[in-house]
Amino acid sequence: MSRPESIENRWDILYRDYPEVYEAFSNTPYHPTVYEQLPGIVDLRGKCIADVGAGTGSSSLALAQYARRVIGIEREAAMLRQAQQKEQGTGDRRIAFLSGDAIALPLADNSVDLITGITLALYPPQQYRAFIREGRRVARGSVVYLGISPGWYGGDLHDIIQGVEKVDDEVDRIFIEEFQFACQDIFSNQEYGTVEHIVNTYGFIFGKKAIEHLKRQGKTTIRWKFRVYWSRPT
Numbered sequence: 001m002s003r004p005e006s007i008e009n010r011w012d013i014l015y016r017d018y019p020e021v022y023e024a025f026s027n028t029p030y031h032p033t034v035y036e037q038l039p040g041i042v043d044l045r046g047k048c049i050a051d052v053g054a055g056t057g058s059s060s061l062a063l064a065q066y067a068r069r070v071i072g073i074e075r076e077a078a079m080l081r082q083a084q085q086k087e088q089g090t091g092d093r094r095i096a097f098l099s100g101d102a103i104a105l106p107l108a109d110n111s112v113d114l115i116t117g118i119t120l121a122l123y124p125p126q127q128y129r130a131f132i133r134e135g136r137r138v139a140r141g142s143v144v145y146l147g148i149s150p151g152w153y154g155g156d157l158h159d160i161i162q163g164v165e166k167v168d169d170e171v172d173r174i175f176i177e178e179f180q181f182a183c184q185d186i187f188s189n190q191e192y193g194t195v196e197h198i199v200n201t202y203g204f205i206f207g208k209k210a211i212e213h214l215k216r217q218g219k220t221t222i223r224w225k226f227r228v229y230w231s232r233p234t
């Protein structure tokens with residue numbers, strides 16, 4: 001299959017056909033990482049966590065630095081394969097990956113301490129309601145979602161990227177107004193090192209307008225604003 005210049009924000013195509021590009025994108029260093037900041041917001045220590053939308057496994061492996069056990073749940077077979085290979089490479093038996101859907105989790109009631117969705121990015125956004133309900137069924141403690149802050153899709157190039165349906169205000173409304181989650185914003189800079197690397201990963205995902213801008217400016221860093229949402233004890 002010949003590789004296009006960009007998949008123009010078609011994340012479904014990315015996950016299905018280019019999991020190695022997602023892996024290269026997500027493994028490009030962030031400073032400070034969300035995993036350095038998240039434990040200051042939500043207590044992860046010693047917890048059994050179901051990490052929903054585990055992707056190629058990066059979030060689950062990072063959470064395992066703090067947790068007692070992490071079960072990564074992923075729907076897309078190509079992403080799940082990469083996560084499972086990575087887990088076998090670490091030999092860490094506290095981490096396991098399962099095939100499953102965020103809106104019908106393959107886990108028993110009250111079987112984990114926490115549910116996380118790290119940039120799970122459900123679409124359409126109405127699905128967050130089912131994710132929250134499933135999370136509450138399965139977790140004894142909080143449901144935690146880390147998404148991109150409203151208006152920050154694509155990080156600091158959000159105004160350059162075009163043709164993307166804006167769903168972040170609706171996601172924000174569901175978590176905060178409908179389900180009364182708490183929230184806190186965190187910032188992170190992602191350093192790609194070279195224009196070639198940022199174009200081949202970030203640019204490949206976020207589109208030709210972003211690629212043109214990156215090349216014109218010689219830009220190699222993206223600033224992100226993430227929003228952490230967590231359910232309060234009832």
Ligand SMILES: C[S@@+](CC[C@H](N)C(=O)[O-])C[C@H]1O[C@@H](n2cnc3c(N)ncnc32)[C@H](O)[C@@H]1O
Nearest residue numbers: 053054055058059075076079101102118119120
């Ligand atoms: C942006 S990636 C995040 C991956 C990982 N959490 C990380 O931080 O690198 C989102 C992942 O969620 C998965 N996903 C999307 N909808 C899902 C659903 N309904 N159930 C399970 N996984 C889903 C996608 O296949 C993709 O692998």
